[in-house]
Amino acid sequence: xxxxxxxxxxxxxxxxxxxxxxxxxxxxxxxxxxxxxxxxxxxxxxxxxxxxxxxxxxxxxxxxxxxxxxxxxxxxxxxxxxxxxxxxxxxxxxxxxxxxxxxxxxxxxxxxxxxxxxxxxxxxxxxxxxxxxxxxxxxxxxxxxxxxxxxxxxxxxxxxxxxxxxxxxxxxxxxxxxxxxxxxxxxxxxxxxxxxxxxxxxxxxxxxxxxxxxxxxxxxxxxxxxxxxxxxxxxxxxxxxxxxxxxxxxxxxxxxxxxxxxxxxxxxxxxxxxxxxxxxxxxxxxxxxx
Amino acid sequence: xxxxxxxxxxxxxxxxxxxxxxxxxxxxxxxxxxxxxxxxxxxxxxxxxxxxxxxxxxxxxxxxxxxxxxxxxxxxxxxxxxxxxxxxxxxxxxxxxxxxxxxxxxxxxxxxxxxxxxxxxxxxxxxxxxxxxxxxxxxxxxxxxxxxxxxxxxxxxx
Numbered sequence: 001x002x003x004x005x006x007x008x009x010x011x012x013x014x015x016x017x018x019x020x021x022x023x024x025x026x027x028x029x030x031x032x033x034x035x036x037x038x039x040x041x042x043x044x045x046x047x048x049x050x051x052x053x054x055x056x057x058x059x060x061x062x063x064x065x066x067x068x069x070x071x072x073x074x075x076x077x078x079x080x081x082x083x084x085x086x087x088x089x090x091x092x093x094x095x096x097x098x099x100x101x102x103x104x105x106x107x108x109x110x111x112x113x114x115x116x117x118x119x120x121x122x123x124x125x126x127x128x129x130x131x132x133x134x135x136x137x138x139x140x141x142x143x144x145x146x147x148x149x150x151x152x153x154x155x156x157x158x159x160x161x162x163x164x165x166x167x168x169x170x171x172x173x174x175x176x177x178x179x180x181x182x183x184x185x186x187x188x189x190x191x192x193x194x195x196x197x198x199x200x201x202x203x204x205x206x207x208x209x210x211x212x213x214x215x216x217x218x219x220x221x222x223x224x225x226x227x228x229x230x231x232x233x234x235x236x237x238x239x240x241x242x243x244x245x246x247x248x249x250x251x252x253x254x255x256x257x258x259x260x261x262x263x264x265x266x267x268x269x270x271x272x273x274x275x276x277x278x279x280x281x282x283x284x285x286x287x288x289x290x
Numbered sequence: 291x292x293x294x295x296x297x298x299x300x301x302x303x304x305x306x307x308x309x310x311x312x313x314x315x316x317x318x319x320x321x322x323x324x325x326x327x328x329x330x331x332x333x334x335x336x337x338x339x340x341x342x343x344x345x346x347x348x349x350x351x352x353x354x355x356x357x358x359x360x361x362x363x364x365x366x367x368x369x370x371x372x373x374x375x376x377x378x379x380x381x382x383x384x385x386x387x388x389x390x391x392x393x394x395x396x397x398x399x400x401x402x403x404x405x406x407x408x409x410x411x412x413x414x415x416x417x418x419x420x421x422x423x424x425x426x427x428x429x430x431x432x433x434x435x436x437x438x439x440x441x442x443x444x445x446x447x448x
Contacts, residue, residue: 001311001314001317001327001330001349002330003309003311003314004309004311005309006307006308006309007308007309008308009308009354035350035351035352035355036332036350039311039350039351039352040331040332040350043330043350052308054354080344100417103332103421104332104333104335104420104421104422105345105399105402105418105420105421106332106335106338106345106346106347107332107347107421109344109345109346110344110346110347110351110355191331191333
């Protein structure tokens, strides 16, 4: 069995204590939640910490609630809790569906949304969809609170813009108008997704034209990516947009700049973006509310 | 640190380090070697145990996470007189294992599924068991065993 190096585990009673501990330990410490990513990296000796700060002992971070026209999901809510939350299902069934297909049943039981986002694993689903849904990350440090867009939070592969003492307390997702349609699709042949495509569309009153679009491609490069050019091509009469899908896919692929890796060549991933954008478009529009 | 937990229904105390993995503590300190360790990266499911009823990978869960909680391993399924749990019996009846290395994890994952959803559809079973890998039996007998277990647990409840 692969043993872990020795460390001490700390149990802060609240966020302030957790933040202070993180500031004190500096590079020797790390916030610990579900451990589904962190412990793997530590087992392989890719990361070494002498102190883990268990954020789960600070209370209140697992709440899922609706307030101020947004759905708030606490940082330590597990994938399973989000998948099974009636409130999430009511407002964003697309999030439940995405969470239902994260990793496997064991990872979903232990892994948390905050941990997933803060680990910044490029081959992962939640950030892709949350970026398309215009979700914001709520962050608390010792001195101030910050609100970051998803693409500000995630700085690159395995990298966030959080300061050492800052903690992601949760995400807030602006409640969708009834006219919003959303879909998240992924392509996966190994343990982690090769490609994730999230598409969020707003329709006009007639339902025939798309008035706003947010499209995200993830897993093909270091961080989830949008393209203004692609989103402009996804607005207009449905029939016209449908004809523009290949061009929109190309714009998304140009913005994402897929890399060659074990999941496939860049060229292959560019092809997949075209296929999955088309499928996501069909899926988003065939559902009554998403 | 001293860890107090309910292990297979019994109050248990064990001394271990913060860095010790649940599978290490179960196998090396408590001599419960039914829990197998294979991939060590939460992919194969061989090490599946239930913590407060939920399946986790014992290979990548700190023993610390079991404090004051209830842990169920494969050793906790059969009755004291040795009679097998209906899920164990179903795996035998359907020949749902060959080498048997994945079987404790398969059975614990099945237990979690049937506790939550006593009558799963084939699709629900396949979705739930997606993270448990078997490299010799093939999955059809395992699917049959889970369905048989679901039926016999229903019979038992009558």
